[in-house]
Amino acid sequence: MTDLTTTTGAAVRPAARADPPARRISKHALLIVFGVVMIYPLLWMVSSSVKPTEVIFRDPSIWPREFDLGNYTGGWTALEHPFQHYLWNSAVIAIASIVGNLLSCSLAAYAFARLEFRGRRILFAAMLATMMLPIHVLIVPQYVLFSQLDWINTSLPLIVPKFLATDAFFIFLMVQFIRSLPRELDEAARMDGCGHVRIYWRIIMPLSVPALATSALFTFIWTWNDFFSQLIFLTNPDLYTVPVALRSFMDGQGETAWGQLFAMSVVGLAPIFGFFLAGQRYLTQGLATTGLK
Amino acid sequence: MSDRTGSRTARSGPRRRETRVAYGFLTPWIVGMVVFTIGPILASLYLSFTDYTLLSPPEWLGLENYQRMLEDSRLHKSLLVTVQYVFVSVPLQLALALGLAMLLNRGVRGLPIYRSVYYLPSLLAGSVSIAILWRQIFGSEGLVNQLLAKVGVEGVSWVSHPDYALGTLVVLNAWTFGAPMVIFLAGLRQIPSMYYEAASVDGAGAVSQFFRITIPLLTPIIFFNLILQMIGAFQSFTQAFVVSGGSGGPADSTLLYTLYLYERGFGSFEMGYASALAWTLLVIIAVLTGLNFLFAKRWVFYGD
Known part of the structure; x- marks a missing residue:
């Protein structure tokens, strides 16, 4: 009997309370141990960032015995520019990408979700196909194009495509969301003589805030983490973003300055962690809805 | 619609x-x-049919680049490395994702906390910071060996050993099971509880419920995750690049396809050959996706 209730509890959440205590405790123990293993490397990195480099190679514990911010002050100025320079370069690209993605993807999404037009099916299929396309397939000709435009070593190759909705994933995400909004709202607005531009801007966009937030968060995280295209398009050290700067730090002097390298790596992760804490709900919901449709 | x-x-x-x-x-x-x-x-x-170095206009070669691919032993090594990486790390990652989703689905108290802890690595793992961390953790005096020393085991320098370097990247990819786990959790929640109730009335145990209800009803989500993660794994670049110091070493053991493409295209500016490599990657991914869809007809269950 008890066995049956625990297994049926799979989908009925309140029934889980009927788990026998021993079972509940062992499950939590398992989940906690596993969680600690998962998160231990991160905690250890943060803790090591305040340890002297020699200690990093001896001390596997996550409690630093001494607390020294020297790695942060030293690492901050260890490269050609102070670290805020790289943070700024990354931030400019990330913010421009967010604005670009939100505008261009929502425009396309509105058309796919709300308008009837010739060629819709085929264009929608094309959009889904480009979603699967690896950047590596496009990077060589894109590089040729950008070098002919003289855009190499500017942030334009990283920003302009975002204003032209090249991240089709977000179009898809927004289409799914807009389709779930009641059509009565737009139809009422049509009755009142609203055109599509106004419906898009005044009705659909404000209602789509959750989808826009999800898109903004993912854009930020992906752009902030992006290394491949930044490595290729930005070879001038003045333009280095955080990932490229960290990599040059490691290849340059990092092997002898792990403490500083860790400290700056933590600085590089901090914005993502912050956005994760602030917008976790949107991240997990966005992920779940794309998976279910 | x-x-x-x-x-x-x-x-x-x-x-x-x-x-x-x-x-x-x-x-x-x-x-x-x-x-x-x-x-x-x-x-x-x-x-891809030309010789092009950016400095002079492309020169027509016909199929020469593709013939060269047939004889390029580093390319063959790189394909082997990529296939090993994708076909070991993705199933591992998805198995962890499904396992943890099953555990968490049973109305665990503190679910949001567990979910956050498990999901966080997925967001961070693509960064150079984490690649740097990995290089230290699996280095000769890294965290892993420090912990092994506590139990009296002497480890090797995992990242600079040709037999293990790729393994460290597989571990890193498995570490990102949180994203597919979140998708599995959402899918599990959609399975109507009456199926389980009916099954347990008929005397079905936990194992048989898992294989006869959960897995069949979850196949569309498993399929979706499989496609997504496989394509993602084929595109892995940052981690292998940073951990191997840009070389794909030691002894090309972490020379993922994307690394080799980068090396040809942007290391030696053989844009023609790199284009041939890129097109081949496109065909590989398209064929794999197509095969997945083809086989999906046999095992994916779309309900009504």
């Missing part, structure tokens, strides 16, 4: 106007797709 029958003739006027409006909304995307996606795909197909 689909054209309503009759609307074509009855509302051809408004519909034509709507088409014009729609293309207005779609203009940025269409321009972007033509300039940054379709154009480059066609251009790289052309370049």
